[in-house]
Amino acid sequence: MCGIYGSTLQYSDSQVREKLERTAFRGPDKMDFKTYQAGNTKLIFGHNRLAIIDLDHRSDQPFNYFNKVHIVFNGEIYNFQEIKQILTSRGYSFQTTSDTEVICAAYLEYGESCVDHFNGMFAFVIYDVENHRLFGARDRLGQKPFYYYHNGTEFEFASQISSIQLHHNALSISRQAIDSNLCWGLIPDPLSIFNEVKKLRPGHSFTYDLASGKFNDTCYWDIDFKGKTGFKGSYDEAQEALTVLLRDAVSMRLFADVPVGVFLSGGVDSSLVSAMATQTSSAKVKTFSVKFDEDGYDESPYAQQVADHLQTDHHVIACNYAEGMDLIDNFSTYYDEPFADSSAIPSMLLSKYTRKQVTVALSGDGGDESFIGYERYIWARKGGRMYVLPRPIRQLGSALLNLSPNYRHKMIGMALGLKNVDTAYLTGMTEIDGGWIDSEFDSRDIDQIRYLNHRDKNFYERISDFDLKTYLNWDINTKVDRATMAYSLESRSPLMDFRVVELARSFPTEFKIKKGNTKRILKDVLYQSVPSHIFDRPKAGFTMPFAHWFRHELKDYVLDELNESGLGQIPGLKITEVSKRIDQHMTQSWNRYPLIWKLLVLKQWLNKNGTGLTVK
CATH class of the missing domain: 3.60.20.10 (Aminohydrolase, N-terminal nucleophile (Ntn) domain)
Incomplete structure (x- = not known):
C-alpha cells in the first residue's frame, strides 16, 4: 500500500x-x-x-x-x-x-x-x-x-x-x-x-x-443488485463453497515479504478471519485488539477468549483519554476531507500500536454488508410493519410521539411520518433530525439510491446492497484506509474479496439471516473452528466514550469550539437550532454526540485546510 x-x-x-x-x-x-x-x-x-x-x-x-x-x-x-x-x-x-x-x-x-x-x-x-x-x-x-x-x-x-x-x-x-x-x-x-x-x-x-x-x-464491475444470479445448491453446499472460498481469500492475503497480523475484536468477522489465518499459516499468527478503560467500551476479554482458543500470539493495546485527545487535535492531517465516523479514533490507535509489530494486518471488514449482519437491519424490518398503516394514521402517531420528552420516542415519531420503509432506512442512515441544517441541496438525492428503490429483491437484500455501495465504500473503507495509512500499516480484508461478495449476493436470504440470526452462514463456518458460546453476547460497535467525554472531560473544549462565534464559521447551519441540540446533550436529555463530533471535525478541517478558500 x-x-x-x-x-x-x-x-x-x-x-x-x-x-x-x-x-x-x-x-x-x-x-x-x-x-x-x-x-x-x-x-x-x-x-x-x-x-x-x-x-x-x-x-x-x-x-x-x-x-x-x-x-x-x-x-x-x-x-x-x-x-x-x-x-x-x-x-x-x-x-x-x-x-x-x-x-x-x-x-x-x-x-x-x-x-x-x-x-x-x-x-x-x-x-x-x-x-x-x-x-x-x-x-x-x-x-x-x-x-x-x-x-x-x-x-x-x-x-x-x-x-x-x-x-x-x-x-x-x-x-x-x-x-x-x-x-x-x-x-x-x-x-x-x-x-x-x-x-x-x-x-x-x-x-x-x-x-x-x-x-x-x-x-467495469457492479454487484448483481437485481438478483439475476442465484445459488442453486443446498445450505450445506453453500456452507462448503463459502468455507473453501474464504480459506483461499485469507490465504492469498497472508502473502507478503513483511510481517503480517490480524485485527481481532472478538466479533464474528474478525474471529473467522483469525481462525482461517491460523489454519492456512505455517507461522504462529499475531492478533491485535484494543482495550479501553471506560466501562462498556472494552471488548478485549472477548478477543482474548478467541485468541486463547486459536492459540494466537495476542496483543492487547490499552488506550486512554490522553491518546484519544492527541489524535483529535491532528485528525484533519490524515482525514484530509471532513469525516465524522468517531470510530476512526480507536481505529487509528489500534493501527499505531499494531504497526510496531507488523506491516500488514488482516481485518474482518465487509461481513455485515454482504451477509446481512447489522442489527439495524432487523430493527428496520420490524419497523417496516408500521408502514402498512395509512400515512395519515402514521402522521397522527408521529405527532403524538413528538410530544414525549423521551428523545427515543421522538426519533420513532420522526420515522413514523415518513413516506415508506425505504425512505425511513435512507433517512436513518443520514440525519433523521435535520432541523438544524440550512440545506441548499438535497443530499439524499444520490445515484446509489437505485440499489434501494426497486422491487426485484426483498427488503433485507436491498438495504444490504445499498450499504455495500454506500456505507462500506464511503465510510468503512475511508476510515480504515486513512487510519492504517496514518501509521504506514496495510490493511487487507478477505471478506471484501469480490468472489466472496458475489457468492454472498447469490445466496438465498435465509442462508444469511433466519429468525433474527444475522450472518447465519458466516457464523456456521466460524463455529467449525471456534465454539459458538463465546459469541453469545450483544454485538457492540467499535467506538470511544465520546458522549461521556463531551459532557465532562471535553465539555469546555466543545463549548469553546462550538459557541455562537465558532458555529458561525461553519456554512449550512441554523445556529440557534444547533446550540439547542448541544445544550440537550450537556443536560443529558438527548445523546447528541454524533452531531457534536460532526461539527468539531468539519470546523477543524475548515480552520486547518480551508483557510482563504471560497465556499460556493
Whole structure:
C-alpha cells in the first residue's frame, strides 16, 4: 500500500516534493517522482512506497516496464502470481517479483479489460507511451482511494486530496459537499470537498487522452443488485463453497515479504478471519485488539477468549483519554476531507500500536454488508410493519410521539411520518433530525439510491446492497484506509474479496439471516473452528466514550469550539437550532454526540485546510 500522485500541471520539482511529502506517511520506504515528455505535454508521476512485496529497489515506483508503459500503483493484486504464470507462457518477461510489474504486462496483453483479471485492492494509473494516454482504475469495492482534478488538458490525481490541494490555485470549497457532510457525516462519491476535484467511483476505470484532454469514465464491475444470479445448491453446499472460498481469500492475503497480523475484536468477522489465518499459516499468527478503560467500551476479554482458543500470539493495546485527545487535535492531517465516523479514533490507535509489530494486518471488514449482519437491519424490518398503516394514521402517531420528552420516542415519531420503509432506512442512515441544517441541496438525492428503490429483491437484500455501495465504500473503507495509512500499516480484508461478495449476493436470504440470526452462514463456518458460546453476547460497535467525554472531560473544549462565534464559521447551519441540540446533550436529555463530533471535525478541517478558500 502506498500513495500515488500525478499531474499535467506545471509544478516545480520542489512543489512536487512537497505534494508527496504531505502524505509521506502512506509510504515511508521510498519517495520519488519522474517527469515524462508526452508529445506537447509534460507529465509527472510521483509515489510514496510502503514496501510489502519484493522489497528490492528494483520495484520502486514510478515503475517503467520496457519503456512501453509507466505506472504508479497503490494496493495489492493478490492473484498476481497466477496472472504472471499465464503472461509468462505468452512471452512476457519479468525483472522483479512484484505485482506492480504484472499490472503493466497485463495491460499490454488485455488492454483496459486487464482489471477484470485482478483480484485485489488497488488504485493505479498507467502512462501508455505509444498511445499517448493514461489508463487508471479503482478496485471493485473502493478499498483504495482515488481523487482527480480535470479541466481540459489539466489533469491531476492523488491518493489523498491534500496532495492535489497543495500549490493548486483553482480550488473552491463545495457547498454541496458541506451539505452532504452535515447529512451523511462524510462526502459521498463522486463528490469531494472541492468543487473541482472528484473521486473515481469503485469498480470504475478511466482513460485520459494527453493530447486532447478527453476523459472517459467506465464502470467495469457492479454487484448483481437485481438478483439475476442465484445459488442453486443446498445450505450445506453453500456452507462448503463459502468455507473453501474464504480459506483461499485469507490465504492469498497472508502473502507478503513483511510481517503480517490480524485485527481481532472478538466479533464474528474478525474471529473467522483469525481462525482461517491460523489454519492456512505455517507461522504462529499475531492478533491485535484494543482495550479501553471506560466501562462498556472494552471488548478485549472477548478477543482474548478467541485468541486463547486459536492459540494466537495476542496483543492487547490499552488506550486512554490522553491518546484519544492527541489524535483529535491532528485528525484533519490524515482525514484530509471532513469525516465524522468517531470510530476512526480507536481505529487509528489500534493501527499505531499494531504497526510496531507488523506491516500488514488482516481485518474482518465487509461481513455485515454482504451477509446481512447489522442489527439495524432487523430493527428496520420490524419497523417496516408500521408502514402498512395509512400515512395519515402514521402522521397522527408521529405527532403524538413528538410530544414525549423521551428523545427515543421522538426519533420513532420522526420515522413514523415518513413516506415508506425505504425512505425511513435512507433517512436513518443520514440525519433523521435535520432541523438544524440550512440545506441548499438535497443530499439524499444520490445515484446509489437505485440499489434501494426497486422491487426485484426483498427488503433485507436491498438495504444490504445499498450499504455495500454506500456505507462500506464511503465510510468503512475511508476510515480504515486513512487510519492504517496514518501509521504506514496495510490493511487487507478477505471478506471484501469480490468472489466472496458475489457468492454472498447469490445466496438465498435465509442462508444469511433466519429468525433474527444475522450472518447465519458466516457464523456456521466460524463455529467449525471456534465454539459458538463465546459469541453469545450483544454485538457492540467499535467506538470511544465520546458522549461521556463531551459532557465532562471535553465539555469546555466543545463549548469553546462550538459557541455562537465558532458555529458561525461553519456554512449550512441554523445556529440557534444547533446550540439547542448541544445544550440537550450537556443536560443529558438527548445523546447528541454524533452531531457534536460532526461539527468539531468539519470546523477543524475548515480552520486547518480551508483557510482563504471560497465556499460556493
